[in-house]
Amino acid sequence: MTPPNREPSNSGPASTVNLWLAIGDETGEFKDPQSSGFHGVGLILARPATLVAALNEKLDGRTIRSRMDSPVVGLENWLRQAPGKADELGRHHVREAWLFLRDERKLKGEYPLxxxxxxxxxxxxxxxxxxxxxHPGILSLGIHGSGKEVMGDFATGSDRMAVLGTLYGRILALVRPFLGASPRIRMLPGRRSEEIDDASIRRAGQHVPALSAGTTRQTTSKTGGNRTLLDAMERQFWETLTSMGDQWPVPVIPSARQVAFAGYMDREALATALEREHQQGASLVRGEESRLYNLADLACSLMAASCDSARRDLRIRFPDPVGANVRFFSVSEVMA
Structure with missing residues (x-):
């Protein structure tokens, strides 16, 4: 991984704060601890000014912002005609492109990046x-493995939200030494929902609000899942840094730990916290949340495409390394 670029000088009065925003996504169902299928978390990590500039960059005549507001170019007509796909017309979701190429175009074989x-x-x-x-300023990061590896061998248990939090915490701790002096990391895994019989709901031991007709899922803000993810993430982050030795001492005071690393499951909670330390970051989260999530989906999809290609009929051949600021760890690499 190359050292990240210095933040542009026009980032505003809060540019003296070495703040990094991490936006996460996951791949895999995280249901069967014995599954051999591909599971993992991916994220983008960058300074706010870098993300603002990146959204304004142009790719083949279109800004990244406009690309993140719409499907992968060429999918629109298929999504309009396909049952249940209307919601996909307003976002850049790589899964839909894979489905189209596999099922509609019947593409197979390997294609170089x-x-x-x-x-x-x-x-x-x-x-x-x-x-x-x-991209020279956006880090694309992830941890991946089979269901057995991420839920069993990695000792994270069967609670899906705890698994996700543990994986996020480990990857962010591993890259923290590369982020310059006194970095502050703010993580937004995003809103989630889960089946009403999931482990985190059973463990929560609380009343789960009634579901809407026709659904078996409930938002994790109402099931105890959000707290489970954040607790697991923060615990793993600090445990990993502790295991690195005295070079990365863990702050004794809880408030100091919150300054160095904090996770949020809600956009407004993160934006409100950022107002006290980095106004540009707060404005970015409030105004660009959905686009940031779509960039995280792109990073997670990049991980799946480059690390799970052997299982796919349609494959992309990636260079090694994929990119200077791309690092996807296998679970076996980070278990020790």
């Missing part, structure tokens, strides 16, 4: 991957 493909959806997906993998 640098290829120019005649199928517009594939061409635009490859372009988006190249842009993110080559």
């Amino acid at each position: 640098e290829a120019t493909h005649r199928e517009p959806v594939m061409a635009n997906l490859l372009a988006a991957f190249r842009w993110l993998a080559g």
Whole structure:
């Protein structure tokens, strides 16, 4: 991983704070601790000014902001006609591109990342991957493995939210030494929902509000899942730094630990906290939340595409390394 670029000088009065925003996403169902399927978390990590500038960058004549506001170019007509896909028209969701290429276009085989493909959806997906993998200021990070590895061997248990939190905490602790002096990391895993019989709901021992008709899922803010994820993430972050020795001492006072690292499951809670230390970061989270999540989806999809290619009929051949600021760890690498 190369040292991150210095924050642009026009970042405002809060630029003296070495603040990093992390936005996360996951892949895999996290249900079966014996599953051999691909599971993991991916995230983007960058300074607020870098993310603001990145959204304004142009890729093939369109800003990244406009790309994150719409499906992968070429998918629109298919999504309009496909049952239950209307909600996908307002976001850049890589999964829909894979489904289209596999089921509609019947594409198979291996395609190099640098290829120019005649199928517009594939061409635009490859372009988006190249842009993110080559970005000098955005770190694309992740941890991946089978269900057995992430829920069993990594000793995170069957509670899906605790598993996610543990993986996020480990990856952020591993890169913290590369973020300059006195970094402050603010993590936004985002809103989640889960089945009403999930482990975190049973463990919570609390009344779960009634579900809407036709659904079996409830938001994790109402099931105790949010607290479970954040507690596991913060615990793993500090445990990992402690294991590195005296070079990265853990603050004794809880408030000092919160300054160095804090996670939020709610946009407004994060933005309100950021107002006290980095106004540009607060404005970014409030105004660009959905686009940041879509960038995190792109990073998580980049991890799945580059690390799980052997299982796919449709594969992308990536260079090694994928990019200077791209690091996807296998669970076996980070268990020790």
